[in-house]
Amino acid sequence: xxxxxxxSITLLVLAGxxxxxxxxxFLKGLDLFQKRNVYHAVYNxxxxxxxASPVYYHGYxxxxxIGTALMLDGSGRVAISFQVNEDALDIPEDTKVQIxxxxxxxxxxxxxxxxxxxxxxxxxxxxGDAQLSLTDAVSQEIDPLKAKAExxxxxxxxxxxxxxxxxxxxxxxxxxSSFTSIRRALESLSNAAExxxxxxxxxxxxxxxTIDNLExxxxxxxxxxxxxxxxxxxxxxxxxxxxxGRMRVVLDKLAAASTELSTITADINSGxxxxxxxxxxxxxxxxxxxASLELDLLMEDFRLNPNRYVxxxxxxxxxxLPKLSNSDIDRISRSLEEQKKP
Numbered sequence: 001x002x003x004x005x006x007x008s009i010t011l012l013v014l015a016g017x018x019x020x021x022x023x024x025x026f027l028k029g030l031d032l033f034q035k036r037n038v039y040h041a042v043y044n045x046x047x048x049x050x051x052a053s054p055v056y057y058h059g060y061x062x063x064x065x066i067g068t069a070l071m072l073d074g075s076g077r078v079a080i081s082f083q084v085n086e087d088a089l090d091i092p093e094d095t096k097v098q099i100x101x102x103x104x105x106x107x108x109x110x111x112x113x114x115x116x117x118x119x120x121x122x123x124x125x126x127x128g129d130a131q132l133s134l135t136d137a138v139s140q141e142i143d144p145l146k147a148k149a150e151x152x153x154x155x156x157x158x159x160x161x162x163x164x165x166x167x168x169x170x171x172x173x174x175x176x177s178s179f180t181s182i183r184r185a186l187e188s189l190s191n192a193a194e195x196x197x198x199x200x201x202x203x204x205x206x207x208x209x210t211i212d213n214l215e216x217x218x219x220x221x222x223x224x225x226x227x228x229x230x231x232x233x234x235x236x237x238x239x240x241x242x243x244x245g246r247m248r249v250v251l252d253k254l255a256a257a258s259t260e261l262s263t264i265t266a267d268i269n270s271g272x273x274x275x276x277x278x279x280x281x282x283x284x285x286x287x288x289x290x291a292s293l294e295l296d297l298l299m300e301d302f303r304l305n306p307n308r309y310v311x312x313x314x315x316x317x318x319x320x321l322p323k324l325s326n327s328d329i330d331r332i333s334r335s336l337e338e339q340k341k342p
Contacts, residue, residue, distance in 0.1 A: 037063075037084040039120065041097040041109075041128035042071065046078045048107025049099060055082050055109040062086045065109065080128070082109060091126075092116040099130040 046068060055063035063084040071077045084091065094114030102108045112129070120126060200207070221228065 037087065037122045038066065038081055039084065039091070039097070039122065040079055040081050040125040042077050042079050042125065043099065043128045043130055044077055045130060046080060046099065048101075049080060049109070053106075053108050055084065055097075055111065057086075057089065057111045057113075062089055062111070079125075080109070091120045093118050093120040093124065094127065095120065096127045096129045099128075101131065 049065060049068065051065060051067060053065040054061045055065065063082055063086070065080055065082045067081045069079050069081070071079055080097075082097070091111065092114040094116040096112040096114065098110050098112050099107055100110055
């Protein structure tokens with residue numbers, strides 16, 4: 001029985017289409033004769049994911065992406081469908097499907113297994129997650145640095161502008177004079193150091209002798225440290241005795257004498273005793289004044305009438321009384337008047 005030519009052509013066309021489909025899927029890594037465990041995940045951004053991007057689990061390829069489609073709800077999200085070729089791989093329903101960077105240029109999916117006891121079934125939509133690509137991560141780190149660099153460059157530019165305004169002719173001259181002063185000061189220090197070196201070189205013998213003497217003195221102190229300790233102990237004992245023994249007695253006597261002196265002074269001020277009466281009462285003064293006046297009169301009378309007190313007669317004649325002058329009479333009168341005053 002012969003097959004018609006039209007049927008033969010149709011069979012060849014169908015076989016060609018089947019081979020084409022099989023070849024395309026084979027090139028995509030899909031096995032048409034294997035059970036297809038297809039899952040889905042939704043993302044806001046699927047940059048770097050293509051229709052043949054691999055799916056990894058712990059670095060091992062377990063499947064690949066078989067398609068992408070825009071969600072019909074108008075949210076702008078993208079759904080990725082991927083096939084898992086490992087039938088023995090148990091995928092919990094809370095597993096995350098993460099987009100990550102395999103290298104600098106390619107992106108892929110990796111399964112982050114969840115902890116749920118319930119397994120996901122073929123056709124379920126898993127949780128979509130995405131890591132930043134290397135370019136995005138570098139850009140995210142560089143952008144703040146770029147902003148800071150731009151701000152710093154602006155600040156440096158402003159600083160340079162201010163510095164340029166400050167560096168006028170007068171400021172440059174002041175800076176030059178300051179450097180000149182610093183150079184002179186350094187030269188003075190250098191000269192002083194040279195003089196000090198010459199002085200040390202000249203007086204090295206004296207300095208060495210002084211150091212030897214100091215060493216001798218220190219060694220002497222070290223050898224006689226016990227005697228020096230005894231001397232200091234004796235001084236401590238002496239000062240303690242002075243502080244708590246003889247010095248205490250002297251201070252007590254001074255205190256007693258001060259107390260007695262205060263008592264005597266109080267008695268004198270109150271008019272007690274001879275000294276108090278002498279200072280407080282004026283009778284002694286009046287008596288002394290009267291006695292002085294009487295003594296003056298007596299001396300005046302003795303001068304005017306010496307014959308009343310000393311009688312000398314060589315020839316047995318009586319001496320004549322002397323005559324008083326006007327000044328003598330005035331002086332005697334004043335004395336009498338003063339004597340009559342209270």
